[in-house]
Amino acid sequence: MRILIRTSRWAIWARRLGGVAVPLVVISVALHRLRLITSDLFVNAVTAAAVVALLAVVASVVALARIWQSGDHGWGKALLGLFFGLFCLAPFVWYGNLAAKYPPVTDIATTTRGLLPLVFEPGTAAMPPPRVLSKAQASALFPNAETRSYPLGQAQTFALVVQLIDDNGWDVRMVREPNAALDPALINAQIMTIPGWREEIVVRVTGDAASAKVDMRSASLNARHDFGANGLRIEQFLADLDTAVTSWLRDNPNLNLPETEAAEALPAPAPS
Structure with a gap:
């Protein structure tokens, strides 16, 4: 009898959430650079992307832990979801560090x-x-x-x-x-x-x-x-x-010298 090994649902959701977070970030940045969306809408969009990316990371960690224990399939999906989630969260970590270092100045x-x-x-x-x-x-x-x-x-x-x-x-x-x-x-x-x-x-x-x-x-x-x-x-x-x-x-060492000093600083002409 053949034993079927199922694919972890957590891994499937991790891959799906990570796959949604990446285009959310990329499209939001592209539209903002092209001035097709306002800055307020851009902030809302990337905040939503950060939430989705965080969910992808959480789902990936849970999936990896359960796969390790149960032997289910889904290592690739879980790791891909983890990579996508961390990739999308990296800019937020970077800017969060800068926000802690510098006051809100414009x-x-x-x-x-x-x-x-x-x-x-x-x-x-x-x-x-x-x-x-x-x-x-x-x-x-x-x-x-x-x-x-x-x-x-x-x-x-x-x-x-x-x-x-x-x-x-x-x-x-x-x-x-x-x-x-x-x-x-x-x-x-x-x-x-x-x-x-x-x-x-x-x-x-x-x-x-x-x-x-x-x-x-x-x-x-x-x-x-x-x-x-x-x-x-x-x-x-x-x-x-x-x-x-x-x-x-x-x-240009002689640039700002008075004319007499500049003339004296010039090299003497070679004898004919």
Whole structure:
């Protein structure tokens, strides 16, 4: 007589739930990035996906325990459900860790925000009110997000800023070039995070032909928590700008010298 070995129902449900959680996450992110759903609907959708993924993990663990004891079939289904569930829960664990590390902030700036206006202005119906840190909090969390001063002219400093923004692949929305009156130069660009949150950066360059100051703002446009992204972005961008300016000055040592000193610094012409 042939003995039939049944497949664990827990394993079947683990595989089904895991198979539902993955497309829920992927489709929700895709629709949010394409702006086909609102941010509130996106949050609801990924929360539902997280619940389904958690159920898949629970069902997988129960299935594996019962299969071990009973000898039923379903190892593959249970393990696949466990993998899908953990795969979908990994981003929530990641962002949960960031939420524990950083307070719910959406707007970081190195100077007065009024000097760094967004293209997408705060206060409109589509943008939540900005959440900001005190100066002491910002200094503690993001100590390198500070105004930069360079012994390099405004125009060339602004050119390096534009190049860095282009290298980062950010979507430039507005540019105010340096001019003869030495008015502040501004550039606004937008960034989209992997889940589809939109963030805007503003860089302001002031100065003259021999020196420049750089300020930066980074703000979330449709989120209520940036998970530290804005402050970290400012720190990284300004660190990269420090490197770019240092390299430029190294390669052009006579750039800001007076004409007489620059002429003396040039190598003597070779005898004919």
